[in-house]
Amino acid sequence: MRSNKVGWLLLAPTLVILATFGIVPFFYVLYVAxxxxxxxxxxxxxxxxxxxNFRRLVFDAEFLRAIWYTLxxxxxxxxxxxxxxxxxxxxxxREFPGRGFFRTIHTLPLIVAPIVVGSVWRLMTTPSxxxxxxxLNAWFGYEMNIGRDxxxxxxxxxIMDIWHWxxxxxxxxxxxxxxxxxxxxxxxQIDGASRLQIxxxxxxxxIRPAILATVFIRxxxxxRTVDEVWMLxxxxxxxxxxxxxxxxxxxxxxxxxxxxxxxISVVVLYLTLVMCWLLYVALVAPRARKxxx
Amino acid sequence: MQKERxxxxxxxxxxxxxxxxxxxxxxxxxxxxxxxxxxxxxSLFIDTAYWTNYTNVLxxxxxxxxxxxxxxxxxxxxxxxxxxxxxxxxxxxxxxxGGKENIFFWTITNRMAxxxxxxxxxxxxxxxxxxxxxxxxxxxxxxxILLYCTFNLPFAIWTLRPTIDGIPKELDxxxxxDGASTWTLIREVVFPLARPGLAVTLIxxxxxxxxxxxxxxxxTSFNARTITTGLSEYxxxxxxxxxxxxxxxxxxxxxxxxxxxxxxxxxxxxxxxxAVKE
Numbered sequence: 001m002r003s004n005k006v007g008w009l010l011l012a013p014t015l016v017i018l019a020t021f022g023i024v025p026f027f028y029v030l031y032v033a034x035x036x037x038x039x040x041x042x043x044x045x046x047x048x049x050x051x052x053n054f055r056r057l058v059f060d061a062e063f064l065r066a067i068w069y070t071l072x073x074x075x076x077x078x079x080x081x082x083x084x085x086x087x088x089x090x091x092x093x094r095e096f097p098g099r100g101f102f103r104t105i106h107t108l109p110l111i112v113a114p115i116v117v118g119s120v121w122r123l124m125t126t127p128s129x130x131x132x133x134x135x136l137n138a139w140f141g142y143e144m145n146i147g148r149d150x151x152x153x154x155x156x157x158x159i160m161d162i163w164h165w166x167x168x169x170x171x172x173x174x175x176x177x178x179x180x181x182x183x184x185x186x187x188x189q190i191d192g193a194s195r196l197q198i199x200x201x202x203x204x205x206x207i208r209p210a211i212l213a214t215v216f217i218r219x220x221x222x223x224r225t226v227d228e229v230w231m232l233x234x235x236x237x238x239x240x241x242x243x244x245x246x247x248x249x250x251x252x253x254x255x256x257x258x259x260x261x262x263x264i265s266v267v268v269l270y271l272t273l274v275m276c277w278l279l280y281v282a283l284v285a286p287r288a289r290k291x292x293x
Numbered sequence: 294m295q296k297e298r299x300x301x302x303x304x305x306x307x308x309x310x311x312x313x314x315x316x317x318x319x320x321x322x323x324x325x326x327x328x329x330x331x332x333x334x335x336s337l338f339i340d341t342a343y344w345t346n347y348t349n350v351l352x353x354x355x356x357x358x359x360x361x362x363x364x365x366x367x368x369x370x371x372x373x374x375x376x377x378x379x380x381x382x383x384x385x386x387x388x389x390x391g392g393k394e395n396i397f398f399w400t401i402t403n404r405m406a407x408x409x410x411x412x413x414x415x416x417x418x419x420x421x422x423x424x425x426x427x428x429x430x431x432x433x434x435x436x437x438i439l440l441y442c443t444f445n446l447p448f449a450i451w452t453l454r455p456t457i458d459g460i461p462k463e464l465d466x467x468x469x470x471d472g473a474s475t476w477t478l479i480r481e482v483v484f485p486l487a488r489p490g491l492a493v494t495l496i497x498x499x500x501x502x503x504x505x506x507x508x509x510x511x512x513t514s515f516n517a518r519t520i521t522t523g524l525s526e527y528x529x530x531x532x533x534x535x536x537x538x539x540x541x542x543x544x545x546x547x548x549x550x551x552x553x554x555x556x557x558x559x560x561x562x563x564x565x566x567x568a569v570k571e
Contacts, residue, residue, distance in 0.1 A: 007388025010380040022403040025414035096302040113504035119542040171561040224407035245409030
């Protein structure tokens with residue numbers, strides 16, 4: 001019909017920009033990862049050193065710890081968000097006046113800049129000025145100090161993430177719940193199924209794709225959390241909340257050990273992709289099986 | 294299902310809304326308090342508003358520069374991404390390009406990649422490789438505008454695609470039969486119909502660019518520093534200026550609140566790559 005040349009021309013700027021800022025950095029970091037390069041170190045020039053950056057990385061306790069903390073953080077945050085988000089979505093399924101209004105308010109945290117979220121929580125929790133430690137102490141006699149207590153700092157980053165992102169889960173699952181047919185639920189009730197049975201045998205299988213999709217989106221974001229945690233705890237106390245993104249940004253990068261830093265970047269990217277792929281398989285495989293039946 | 298208890302639901306949601314809103318409210322409370330009042334018993338209400346924190350921030354030349362940079366970078370990036378995404382979506386929707394669905398999917402992988410992984414390559418490329426003579430992309434507004442395309446352009450393409458696909462192809466054909474050129478067709482037929490979708494895309498990309506912190510913190514030093522980075526500079530290990538920090542945070546928050554009021558319904562669809570539509 002019409003010349004495809006015009007189509008490619010319209011698409012070209014997008015492809016050029018995404019290639020320049022997406023593909024080029026990828027290959028560049030891969031290239032640097034196989035080199036020894038520290039401009040301010042003993043050997044300021046790039047020199048090929050094979051896989052030795054990667055070999056060093058396997059025994060890097062700081063790096064492994066950062067990975068472990070990140071996984072722990074992502075697991076607790078996403079798991080809580082899914083549970084709370086599902087319950088809230090069920091609450092929104094009821095008819096009550098002002099539902100739209102409350103839903104609007106519930107959306108608010110999603111658009112707040114992560115760096116602002118971090119500031120807010122820091123203001124609320126810093127010992128001696130924060131309102132949360134003040135009342136925890138006044139009412140329960142609990143001394144909360146995120147500057148010293150590693151567990152408190154970890155839990156707080158999880159709570160902050162829950163505050164920030166549960167609304168996304170709620171609204172995603174709400175959309176899924178609202179689109180379900182009514183008949184199976186009515187039938188189950190007539191048959192005398194308990195609420196738990198209905199949830200386990202009807203609701204859960206039906207919204208499984210939506211839950212997996214939400215887990216996928218949330219997990220990808222949780223694994224790369226940097227801004228708000230940096231603002232809240234600075235990765236501390238010690239390295240207790242130094243998640244992998246923070247580790248790259250605040251520890252690896254400033255050392256100007258570019259070869260080793262690149263190797264870490266490549267491995268983190270690889271791990272992210274693998275997790276993406278595993279989740280994608282979990283997400284798509286059941287649907288594909290259904291289609292082939 | 295079970296008997297509805299509207300009062301119970303309302304009560305619960307009032308409580309949950311307070312939990313949602315309280316942190317933001319508290320930020321505002323801190324921002325209008327003099328520093329000496331911070332260390333006393335926290336009071337939930339504002340006795341007398343003390344605006345000096347704000348006048349200090351707005352009177353600070355460096356912070357004003359950061360704000361201006363943020364406005365320029367977000368606006369430039371939002372316009373660039375929306376225009377390019379409009380062109381790209383039109384091409385993907387109307388032309389029979391080989392492998393176009395793969396290209397469409399590939400765009401989103403750019404958004405999926407963790408930004409922290411690309412800090413180092415971006416830094417090296419911006420300071421050493423992407424250079425024309427003495428001009429380097431590091432610490433320039435144009436560098437940031439282009440860089441933010443990595444996450445905003447895929448987003449814009451994925452948000453706009455349904456809009457462009459939804460415009461009937463028959464309109465294109467009718468216009469072509471009438472002798473319209475591709476340019477006239479896009480300008481006179483497609484653009485007016487896509488306008489609502491374009492507006493949502495423009496607004497959301499703007500706010501994402503405005504909110505960005507990590508890349509700005511790494512790839513700018515002064516000339517192109519943005520307000521989010523300015524905010525982070527106010528947190529130091531020795532003596533944070535809490536009131537100033539809170540008022541910068543409130544200022545950083547304002548555009549997001551405006552956007553929230555305008556396109557609230559589209560936020561979730563945007564954040565889930567269009568997987569959820571209301």
